Amino acid sequence: MTDPIIETHDLTRVFDGVRALDRVSLSVPRGTVLGLLGHNGAGKTTLVNILATLLPPTSGTARVAGLDVVARSRDVRARIGLTGQFAAVEEQLSGMDNLVLVAKLLGARSAQARRRADELLERFELTSAAHRRVRTYSGGMRRRLDLAVSLVGRPDVIFLDEPSTGLDPASRIELWRIVAELVTEGATVLLTTQYLEEADRLADTITVLAGGSVVATGTSAELKSVVGKRSVHLTLTTAADVDAAAAGLRGLGMQVHTDAARATVSTPVDAASDLAVVMRFLDEARIEFKELDLTEPTLDDVYLSLTADRAKAEVRG
Amino acid sequence: MNAETWRGCGAPRQIAVLTVWCLRTLVSDRRVVVFSVLQPLIMLVLFTQVFGAVANPANFPPGVSYVDYLLPAVLVTTGIGPAVAAGASLVREMDRGALTRFRAMPLGLHWVLLARSLSDMSRVGVQSVVLLASGALLFGFTAHGGVLGSVAALLVALLVIWTLMWIFIAFAAWLRSPEIMQSIGFVLVFPLMFASSAFVPVANLPGWLQVVATVNPMTYAVNAARHLSMGEPVGTSVLLAITTSVGLLAVAGFLAARGFRRPLTR
Numbered sequence: 001m002t003d004p005i006i007e008t009h010d011l012t013r014v015f016d017g018v019r020a021l022d023r024v025s026l027s028v029p030r031g032t033v034l035g036l037l038g039h040n041g042a043g044k045t046t047l048v049n050i051l052a053t054l055l056p057p058t059s060g061t062a063r064v065a066g067l068d069v070v071a072r073s074r075d076v077r078a079r080i081g082l083t084g085q086f087a088a089v090e091e092q093l094s095g096m097d098n099l100v101l102v103a104k105l106l107g108a109r110s111a112q113a114r115r116r117a118d119e120l121l122e123r124f125e126l127t128s129a130a131h132r133r134v135r136t137y138s139g140g141m142r143r144r145l146d147l148a149v150s151l152v153g154r155p156d157v158i159f160l161d162e163p164s165t166g167l168d169p170a171s172r173i174e175l176w177r178i179v180a181e182l183v184t185e186g187a188t189v190l191l192t193t194q195y196l197e198e199a200d201r202l203a204d205t206i207t208v209l210a211g212g213s214v215v216a217t218g219t220s221a222e223l224k225s226v227v228g229k230r231s232v233h234l235t236l237t238t239a240a241d242v243d244a245a246a247a248g249l250r251g252l253g254m255q256v257h258t259d260a261a262r263a264t265v266s267t268p269v270d271a272a273s274d275l276a277v278v279m280r281f282l283d284e285a286r287i288e289f290k291e292l293d294l295t296e297p298t299l300d301d302v303y304l305s306l307t308a309d310r311a312k313a314e315v316r317g
Numbered sequence: 318m319n320a321e322t323w324r325g326c327g328a329p330r331q332i333a334v335l336t337v338w339c340l341r342t343l344v345s346d347r348r349v350v351v352f353s354v355l356q357p358l359i360m361l362v363l364f365t366q367v368f369g370a371v372a373n374p375a376n377f378p379p380g381v382s383y384v385d386y387l388l389p390a391v392l393v394t395t396g397i398g399p400a401v402a403a404g405a406s407l408v409r410e411m412d413r414g415a416l417t418r419f420r421a422m423p424l425g426l427h428w429v430l431l432a433r434s435l436s437d438m439s440r441v442g443v444q445s446v447v448l449l450a451s452g453a454l455l456f457g458f459t460a461h462g463g464v465l466g467s468v469a470a471l472l473v474a475l476l477v478i479w480t481l482m483w484i485f486i487a488f489a490a491w492l493r494s495p496e497i498m499q500s501i502g503f504v505l506v507f508p509l510m511f512a513s514s515a516f517v518p519v520a521n522l523p524g525w526l527q528v529v530a531t532v533n534p535m536t537y538a539v540n541a542a543r544h545l546s547m548g549e550p551v552g553t554s555v556l557l558a559i560t561t562s563v564g565l566l567a568v569a570g571f572l573a574a575r576g577f578r579r580p581l582t583r
């Protein structure tokens with residue numbers, strides 16, 4: 001396989017005693033999407049800023065397109081597009097002028113710059129607002145323009161820091177479509193998000209950050225299978241059955257959660273054999289069920305359990 | 318499909334594109350344009366009326382009026398405002414808009430500062446020309462040193478203002494606080510302007526103010542511009558103004574570029 005296009009090794013950044021990033025090592029293959037998932041303060045922006053050469057690491061190394069982000073920062077900048085958490089566009093210029101300015105600074109001639117601007121305006125459905133000042137744009141339009149401006153030079157690597165924060169659902173779906181399109185065109189995308197759904201939808205690989213450290217990495221399916229368990233949800237007929245089933249399953253060493261109002265009993269299951277145990281028990285105890293559901297863990301469960309572990313570890317440490 | 322990929326351009330083109338962008342931003346605000354033209358006129362009216370009333374004609378050689386003496390000084394002092402403003406606006410704009418985007422682009426960030434200073438200086442240049450023209454046409458200013466003398470005075474004034482501007486840009490790049498910039502502006506503007514040879518001869522100032530005026534770089538700039546404009550023997554004043562300016566400009570430019578390149582933290 002080809003070399004990873006983004007690679008970090010023990011990347012650490014300390015801000016006056018705060019470890020915003022703590023020995024983060026990751027590797028992103030070309031043409032894929034890495035989702036960096038984490039709550040506020042997890043270190044997502046710090047990581048993006050280091051990779052985008054905006055911030056030097058305290059220690060550790062990072063390479064983008066094979067280039068060290070500190071030693072070769074200018075060459076890295078020639079290959080990346082960054083859409084930060086706050087729109088980096090000029091309010092008193094039009095959308096068109098913003099795009100043309102950046103295109104020219106990247107070396108495009110006037111005619112080329114305008115052609116590229118037209119192309120991007122069309123793609124991001126901003127053509128009708130092309131000549132209006134950005135000041136008059138809605139939040140969603142501004143975000144789209146910001147993303148469009150980051151794509152002017154056709155970068156190899158695109159960083160999107162919380163791209164859908166503050167977007168309405170329609171704009172969010174539109175953004176997801178654009179990200180998917182960029183990847184089919186060969187770009188590599190690193191996006192940060194607090195939304196599990198977004199990471200699940202867009203990312204080939206998800207890296208979960210908590211307190212500046214990577215707490216898990218994998219595909220969404222891998223994360224679920226490694227950390228989360230599937231659960232059996234039984235809907236029973238009577239309250240007495242609920243009590244009997246809960247007591248019986250606990251007796252078999254299972255963790256049981258009951259919901260008396262809905263007459264449900266839930267228990268995590270590790271493997272098919274566990275499910276068989278549950279079934280055999282119900283059969284022998286002659287407890288009838290109306291419904292039996294087997295649910296996959298959501299990414300939310302994964303995230304909560306991972307970050308909860310991490311928080312516990314921190315309290316102990 | 319796989320059309321042009323742009324990876325950046327050389328310094329001259331960066332400077333040109335950035336300067337045109339700054340100028341367009343400047344001109345797009347009509348108020349700035351109007352105010353730029355009005356400001357030197359207001360200064361000239363105020364100073365000639367206020368100080369002209371008390372200036373003693375006996376202090377001037379025959380044929381030299383107070384406006385002849387004052388105008389080259391105003392040429393220098395009108396630039397103090399724009400110089401301070403350049404620092405203030407940099408602080409204001411540093412963490413938003415295109416200035417943040419440029420940090421992740423293959424650009425020399427120092428060219429961004431250069432472009433901003435050039436566009437601000439073009440405004441000062443226009444103001445200076447307005448000042449000279451209106452002085453001659455409306456206020457009876459006579460350039461005893463001829464057109465050449467006035468042009469030379471103008472160039473020295475622009476160099477000194479450019480230096481002052483870079484000093485404020487350097488402050489802005491390192492301090493990054495609107496409040497501190499404003500305080501520095503308040504603290505420095507009036508002494509720079511008034512504790513100098515701009516409005517009255519230094520010899521006429523009280524003793525302690527003479528000391529301040531003697532170390533005030535504006536005094537040298539004003540003296541040089543005045544000598545050139547009035548066609549007096551320049552002595553060492555021009556050389557002194559130019560060398561101190563260039564020296565300070567180099568230091569301030571270097572510090573500004575260094576300071577501006579430091580990461581934004583928020």
Ligand SMILES: Nc1ncnc2c1ncn2[C@@H]1O[C@H](COP(=O)(O)OP(=O)(O)O)[C@@H](O)[C@H]1O
Nearest residue numbers: 015018020039040041042043044045046582583
């Ligand atoms: N410039 C800074 N100075 C001090 N602390 C900072 C700075 N930037 C970030 N931090 C701290 O580093 C941690 C990670 O921040 P950040 O990378 O912005 O997280 P996220 O983007 O995931 O919300 C937080 O605790 C934050 O307070």
Ligand SMILES: [Mg+2]
Nearest residue numbers: 044045046085
């Ligand atoms: Mg963030």
